Amino acid sequence: MARRTFSMGGIHPSDSKISRECKIEKLAVPPVVYISLSQHIGAPAKPVVAVGDKVKVGQVIGEPGGFMSAYIHSSVSGTVKSIKDTLDQGGKAQPTVEIAVEGDEWLESIDRSDALVADIPADGKAILEKIKLGGIVGLGGATFPTHVKLSPPPGKTCDMLIINGCECEPYITADDRTLRERGAEVVVGAALIKHVLGVAKATIAIEDNKPEAIQNIQKVLSELRGKDPEYAGIEVLPLMKKYPEGGEKQLIDAVMHRQVKSGGLPIDVGAVVQNVATALAVYEAVQKNKPLFENSITVSGECFPHQANVLVRVGTPLRFIIDQLGGVPENAAKIISGGPMMGKAISNLDGPTLKGTGSILFLTREQTKREPEGHCIRCGKCADACPMGLEPFLLYRLYKAGDAAALERNAAQDCIQCGCCLYTCPANLPLLDIISLARGQVMGILKARAVAAKAAAEAAKAKAEAEKAKTE
Amino acid sequence: MEKLIVSPSPHIHSKVRTKNLMLDVVIALLPTVIVSVVFYGLGELLVLAVSILSCILIEYLITRYLLKKPSTIGDFSAAVTGILLALNLPSTTPWWVVFIGAVVAIGVAKMSFGGLGQNVFNPALVGRVFLLISFPKYMTRWEIPQGLFGADAVSGATPLGAIKEGLMQGGSVSDIMAQHGYSYSQMLFANIGGSAGEACAIAILAGFIYLVVRKVIKPWITLSILGTVAGFSLIFWLANPAQFTDPVFNLLTGGLLLGSCFMATDYVTSPMSTKGGVIYGIGIGFLTLMIRYFGSYPEGMSFAILIMNCTVPLLNNWFHQKKYGRA
Known part of the structure; x- marks a missing residue:
């Protein structure tokens, strides 16, 4: 069988999935949680609780701060201690709600049973509303508010929903475990999203270094197909292992053989991509009334003896998780939130987990x-x-030469910051470091140009109206 | 616990460094080196040793004492230049001529442009052509291989030289070939006169296949040179077989294989894009054949590569690889 993958670039680092046989285990609830109000792309949420308020697990503590924003829920029961700027994993101050934990009392509306609810509600709008109220954001890394992504702009139609189970970053195994242990819930979640979009086809794309996950989803699909018409049209697609297959643009290329134009959105080519963990969160929010307040995290590394996949309440300080698993190893020199290719180096172990961690x-x-x-x-x-077909060596030289026009011509703004160039360079040049700067510069120029064009259009319109008024 | 490192992604790096790539080139050249020593004997061993050691020494001296920078000999690129220079010389070249070639290759063609990655022309070829023009006496005295412990060297013409001379005297290609007793199997496996590295086509091709399989180089430049030479010589040969040599002869003689596999594919002096590489290869193939057929030199590979080296910045400017989501 030909092994399918994206069409240009990519690298094959060792996948180092050393935690792949570690079952997802529930981690203890920490004594205090720090829940950031800025866990998504867009405006931070506005707090709706006050210091001293008693909260329950799953209760809303933050409301969307704009169109591009999301609800934030308490992940514990207890008392709100403070609402103030607190340092995140990278040492940056973020508006954060601190809650001292008392017991573990969940909202009664949450269905805590394990029973699978496979029937898909008929009303798509109601599903979308539940996704919004559940505070669901894209868990593949970008934390884009899911309800916004599932509301395509008028005139755009979706041809295919892609559920991203690539997990192409080395070490991380949380999605793999989710597909193996909670495959049925992921598939129901996919069917729910498919119904919201009103799309006939959905593809669950999984890299072929996860054969158990592929088998499990195939088994689940054969069981569910008779239960609801929405399950027809959902397929599993094994893809060849190659980084960065889980990149949205690369995945669309691999699955649909279509390429998103520079500056465009996936929906422009009829695609919507959602991560496996997001599909699970959609299932829980819609079928179980459980908002997004806990997520699976892989804790790994060759120097870390207690490899694990743990289910963690949002806002748990990293130090608490690490201490539960035996503490920071002596010889660890770098701790990363995320994968080794695109993750961020952690500077503050007291920083809390986010939905997207x-x-x-x-x-x-x-x-x-x-x-x-x-x-x-x-x-x-x-x-x-380079999976975007760019020429990193050229962008590197152009940035050093200060040639912004040439950087734009050579598409520095298209960089997805996957790090393949820097990983590969035999001369160890800091290609991505420099290209990120170049990308920022070109993006700034493009933005300024758009603003100027808009202002010019408005001025011309005002002038035309003034002249029209004069002639009348 | 150590102090934590905080730096931008990616946090891991491939193990392949410049050094590893250069070592792969050295490994790919080993069959050719071994064959040349076996065929040409101790004289060739001396040429190789002088060439490699002086290239490394000159680069070391220039980086340490002239540029006052850390030495770059550890990346093995000077060693690669040394081997290629030696393989491009007759095995009878005196040691001091080899040394002058190394000075020109490393000192002039490489370091004066700024060192590794900055040079416009292939250093080994600049060294070779400098010697060819400056010391024609030594550079055109070809030895018929006598083996490592063979009898004294016997001088003779290279097949290309013999053909050129014979044609000028009014002979036809087939007569000259028969007169010298050249056969294609001989050319494929060795035993024809020429630069030491040109002795055995099979050894060169083995190295080329190794480099392609290890993904050190892509095959397109080499294939486009060979294809162009084969295609154009076929046309000329069909038109007048008495005057023009046939494609197989052209592919197997002179520096064509060594040049197309190891010199034209030099990273620094060849185009970055596949499209640019193919055009560069066509240019080299065409120029080589024109020089062989119509020029006054019997061999044209070195000149063709150096001329096409000049076009590389332009080719890099014109041809880019296809970008995602852009026409």
């Missing part, structure tokens, strides 16, 4: 060392590795 990874100095920069030998390996 997918893993905590420990690397030794040896594993993460950057060697001294050499000379570009123009081998072109960075260009071969």
